[in-house]
Amino acid sequence: MRIVLAEDLYLLRDGLIRLLEAHGFEIAAAVESGPELQRALVELRPDVAVVDVRLPPTFTDEGLQAALAARREVPGLPVLVLSQHVEQLYARELLADGSGGVGYLLKDRVFNAEQFTDAVRRVAAGGTAMDPDVIAKLLRSNARDEPLAALTPREREVLELMAEGRSNTAVAGRLFISEGAVSKHTTSIFAKLGLAASDDDNRRVLAVLAYLNGA
Amino acid sequence: MRGQGRVRRRTHDRERLARRVRRAEQWRALGLGLRMFRRSLGTVMPLAVALAATALTFCVGLVFLAPPALRLTQCMARRERRVLAEEFGIEVPEAYKPQVTVETLPDGRYRFGRRVKRTVPGQWELDFQQFTTDPAIWRDLRWLSSALVLGVLAAVPAALIGYGLIGQLIPVIAWGAHHLGQGDSTVYTWFLAAPDGELSWPAHVLLGATFFGGFGLAPALVQRYGAWSAKLLSPPRNAQLRQRVRRLTETRADALDAQAAELRRIERDLHDGVQARLVAMGLNLGAVEQLLERDPAAAKALLAQSREASATALGELRGLVRGIHPPVLAERGLADAIRALALDSPLAVEVTEDLPGRAEPPVESAVYFAVSELLTNAARHAAADRVWIDVHHTGDALRVQVTDDGRGGADASNGSGLRGVERRLATFDGVLALSSPKGGPTIVTLELPCALSSPRTSTSYGTA
Numbered sequence: 001m002r003i004v005l006a007e008d009l010y011l012l013r014d015g016l017i018r019l020l021e022a023h024g025f026e027i028a029a030a031v032e033s034g035p036e037l038q039r040a041l042v043e044l045r046p047d048v049a050v051v052d053v054r055l056p057p058t059f060t061d062e063g064l065q066a067a068l069a070a071r072r073e074v075p076g077l078p079v080l081v082l083s084q085h086v087e088q089l090y091a092r093e094l095l096a097d098g099s100g101g102v103g104y105l106l107k108d109r110v111f112n113a114e115q116f117t118d119a120v121r122r123v124a125a126g127g128t129a130m131d132p133d134v135i136a137k138l139l140r141s142n143a144r145d146e147p148l149a150a151l152t153p154r155e156r157e158v159l160e161l162m163a164e165g166r167s168n169t170a171v172a173g174r175l176f177i178s179e180g181a182v183s184k185h186t187t188s189i190f191a192k193l194g195l196a197a198s199d200d201d202n203r204r205v206l207a208v209l210a211y212l213n214g215a
Numbered sequence: 216m217r218g219q220g221r222v223r224r225r226t227h228d229r230e231r232l233a234r235r236v237r238r239a240e241q242w243r244a245l246g247l248g249l250r251m252f253r254r255s256l257g258t259v260m261p262l263a264v265a266l267a268a269t270a271l272t273f274c275v276g277l278v279f280l281a282p283p284a285l286r287l288t289q290c291m292a293r294r295e296r297r298v299l300a301e302e303f304g305i306e307v308p309e310a311y312k313p314q315v316t317v318e319t320l321p322d323g324r325y326r327f328g329r330r331v332k333r334t335v336p337g338q339w340e341l342d343f344q345q346f347t348t349d350p351a352i353w354r355d356l357r358w359l360s361s362a363l364v365l366g367v368l369a370a371v372p373a374a375l376i377g378y379g380l381i382g383q384l385i386p387v388i389a390w391g392a393h394h395l396g397q398g399d400s401t402v403y404t405w406f407l408a409a410p411d412g413e414l415s416w417p418a419h420v421l422l423g424a425t426f427f428g429g430f431g432l433a434p435a436l437v438q439r440y441g442a443w444s445a446k447l448l449s450p451p452r453n454a455q456l457r458q459r460v461r462r463l464t465e466t467r468a469d470a471l472d473a474q475a476a477e478l479r480r481i482e483r484d485l486h487d488g489v490q491a492r493l494v495a496m497g498l499n500l501g502a503v504e505q506l507l508e509r510d511p512a513a514a515k516a517l518l519a520q521s522r523e524a525s526a527t528a529l530g531e532l533r534g535l536v537r538g539i540h541p542p543v544l545a546e547r548g549l550a551d552a553i554r555a556l557a558l559d560s561p562l563a564v565e566v567t568e569d570l571p572g573r574a575e576p577p578v579e580s581a582v583y584f585a586v587s588e589l590l591t592n593a594a595r596h597a598a599a600d601r602v603w604i605d606v607h608h609t610g611d612a613l614r615v616q617v618t619d620d621g622r623g624g625a626d627a628s629n630g631s632g633l634r635g636v637e638r639r640l641a642t643f644d645g646v647l648a649l650s651s652p653k654g655g656p657t658i659v660t661l662e663l664p665c666a667l668s669s670p671r672t673s674t675s676y677g678t679a
Contacts, residue, residue, distance in 0.1 A: 053546070054542075054546065060545065060547065061547060084529075084533065084536075084542070085537070085542045087543055087555050087558075088555065088559060089551060089554055089555040092558070107529075108526045108530075111522050137558075140559070140561060141558060141559055144561055144600075
């Protein structure tokens with residue numbers, strides 16, 4: 001799997017390259033600024049891009065802007081954005097085109113190599129990987145939403161994991177319950193939120209995120 | 216064809232409307248001019264009193280006369296300032312010296328104002344210092360002595376109209392007077408008529424011109440009245456500067472206090488949080504080095520612990536950074552940072568924004584934290600459901616209005632965060648206006664004078 005990596009801090013870039021290569025990824029290019037990133041994305045067409053939000057030359061949200069621009073040029077180009085902080089505003093912008101293949105994680109998540117590489121693979125396959133912090137913020141800002149308040153604690157747990165972008169199998173593994181139980185919970189959640197049920201994992205995740213963003 | 220007719224009608228309507236507006240303005244100006252004239256008559260007595268008292272004070276030495284007379288002058292000036300603000304919309308600042316106080320010197324003498332005395336000064340001495348050494352009060356007296364002239368000036372348009380009107384009526388009046396057996400009168404000649412009341416046509420035209428000229432002149436003259444009066448009443452430049460220095464000293468002290476407190480908080484947080492965690496991680500890693508060969512399982516557990524500690528430390532640093540300078544603000548500027556706040560709030564927040572550029576970072580930061588505080592208030596104290604935030608830049612000020620549909624009754628003085636917000640804004644000469652009747656809605660308006668720099672480069676995607 002070919003990756004374009006954008007990170008301006010040498011130590012972190014080096015660490016990420018080592019981590020990803022150790023897990024069988026191929027680094028097509030490792031760049032350190034916004035313009036370079038955009039060029040690499042459009043020219044190399046990697047399977048997935050791993051991008052730091054803050055990059056030179058402006059040190060603002062250069063990386064995010066480059067990723068969004070590249071996605072406009074190459075629709076559906078999988079992008080996993082890493083940042084020192086997560087914002088609902090940025091998550092919305094990444095999800096806005098509704099085509100999936102996006103990830104948005106705190107940088108700390110790379111500490112757990114298995115989960116991180118799992119997220120990279122998920123995004124590359126067109127899925128989503130939202131940071132638990134993003135989901136927590138989303139739920140907090142929807143605190144007064146009645147259908148959400150009607151969920152049972154277990155259903156809420158399932159919703160949170162699902163919103164992060166996990167498949168039924170993964171959710172079952174995390175909560176130590178059977179896949180059947182998870183799909184029972186999901187059916188109930190979708191009924192309570194008034195969403196159309198779907199068997200496709202990705203589509204389901206996007207529907208939940210759209211609900212949380214819209215309410 | 217019909218379309219054309221409609222257009223013509225519309226233009227016609229617009230002209231008629233403009234004429235009506237102009238007419239209303241002229242009448243208003245006439246009324247205002249006459250009111251100002253009447254007020255100016257009321258300044259004659261106070262002026263006479265003030266002049267006489269000052270003369271007696273400084274020529275004859277009746278020192279107790281000046282303070283009350285000057286107090287009266289000040290009182291009149293204050294009333295005029297209020298009228299200027301209400302009727303003309305001109306805010307004239309006051310810059311009187313602060314209250315004269317008595318200070319005991321180390322050698323046992325007393326100092327008040329510019330004087331030093333061996334004995335405790337009496338109230339009249341304090342008053343004397345207060346009123347005779349304040350240039351702002353002498354300036355008030357200067358205004359008082361020109362007030363009548365200005366008042367007369369404001370009445371000129373009304374006088375012109377009256378003159379023109381009476382002049383036109385002279386033939387009728389003369390005709391009536393003749394019938395009552397009155398003869399010719401020189402009074403008629405004051406109005407350009409012949410002694411027998413006959414009015415020539417140039418005189419007619421002239422009187423008509425005077426009549427309409429009065430109307431035409433009224434708005435301009437009454438405006439001049441306001442401008443001159445304001446100029447006479449505004450404090451001398453150095454008094455304004457003195458006041459400005461006093462205010463800057465105050466707000467600087469506030470800002471430094473706030474900053475010092477902030478730094479202390481950050482220091483404490485770093486000391487108790489991240490620093491402590493790094494120390495623990497260092498210790499753990501040292502232990503891992505020792506255990507690696509002897510007890511790999513224990514080493515592994517310690518490593519996992521260290522990883523967790525580093526994640527916690529990162530989380531703490533993130534919180535700290537957010538409190539110092541929120542990342543979205545640094546990355547996107549004020550408008551998007553406020554949108555991010557709106558998204559994170561549990562309330563339904565609507566943001567409208569019109570900022571063609573970016574303000575100075577300290578201003579952006581102050582406004583951001585102010586809005587954050589207001590949103591918290593709306594959720595916590597006002598029990599609001601919806602909030603509307605409007606951010607825009609007009610002229611040379613940044614204005615932010617935060618409206619909520621909560622229960623109202625907020626009070627800036629009763630220890631809520633509003634006082635803090637007000638103080639923080641004051642450093643930038645910003646002001647906070649609060650309107651919060653019982654039952655709501657609460658409207659808080661922030662205004663900070665500031666210029667916007669370079670047009671925004673980043674674009675904003677979706678709305679909050």
